[in-house]
Amino acid sequence: MSILNKLSARLLFALMLVADVVPASASAESYHVSIDTSTLAGREGYLDFLFLGLANAGPVQAKLSNFAGDFTSSSFAQGQVSGSLASQLTIGNGDAWNEFAQWTRLGGTLSFDVSFSRPAGSSSSSSSSSSVAGATLSVALLDAGLNYLGASGDIATFALLPAAVTTVSTDAAYATVSNISPVPEPATYVMLAAGLLLITGLIARRV
Structure with missing residues (x-):
């Protein structure tokens, strides 16, 4: 040579x-979510996160951070949930029902960042035989009875599907979602x- x-x-x-x-x-998949609750001034409710995956969905974690809003000390969690709003809240999709709800005073703007992490070797643009279904993170405003508050459904939804780009949908009257360039x-x-x-x-x- x-x-x-x-x-x-x-x-x-x-x-x-x-x-x-x-x-x-x-x-990396990272997003900033901003929620305008000005039409709900004087009311209170839950900012709710529900992370679900079908039985054969690959494991995914939703990591939520940089929360801003008029939050109280009242919250509840079910399934694969760890951490806190003060640092980082992590929700997995491994259990049948994975949910975190934070009670908040409405009327202003609520915001947070969310990123999704997958095991090494998997991504939103690759699939495997053991991961043929997707997972969905839904964000909603709920009243004390866990009914939708203001909006008629979820205000933001992230659909993570194998071999596809993550699909983000919002209720434009309440939520805006923007991509964050990873550092x-x-x-x-x-x-x-x-x-x-x-x-x-x-x-x-x-x-």
Whole structure:
């Protein structure tokens, strides 16, 4: 193998190292949800999250954070729910019924971020024989009797299906959802820098 061919092969390997760390962060699914409850001023109710998956759905976690709103100390949870609004609330889809409801005073804006994480090797654009069904995270406003409050149904829904892009639907009178560009972890920056330095070093040695 000539020197040029060896250099090309090593440069290609270095580029693969760099490319391998960038898509990892780009594949994350993160959204910001804003809920306008001005039409419900003077009322109170639950901000409710229901995460359901069919029996053969792949495991998924919904991670909710950065909550803003006039929340009280009253809440209830059922199924695979952990964490808190103050830090991060995590809801899995493994049980038959996974729900978290937070009592809140309405009339202002409620907001939060949500991201979805899947096990290594699975994503919204790939499927496997053991994961042929989807999961759905529904967001709703409910009264004390757990009936829909204001809206006639869920105000936001995230449908996660194998081999498909996540489908987001909203009740435009109440909710808006926007994509959040994921921020790479510090370790990602380190790996990226190392890859770039490797490329620079290889070029310098052959100049």
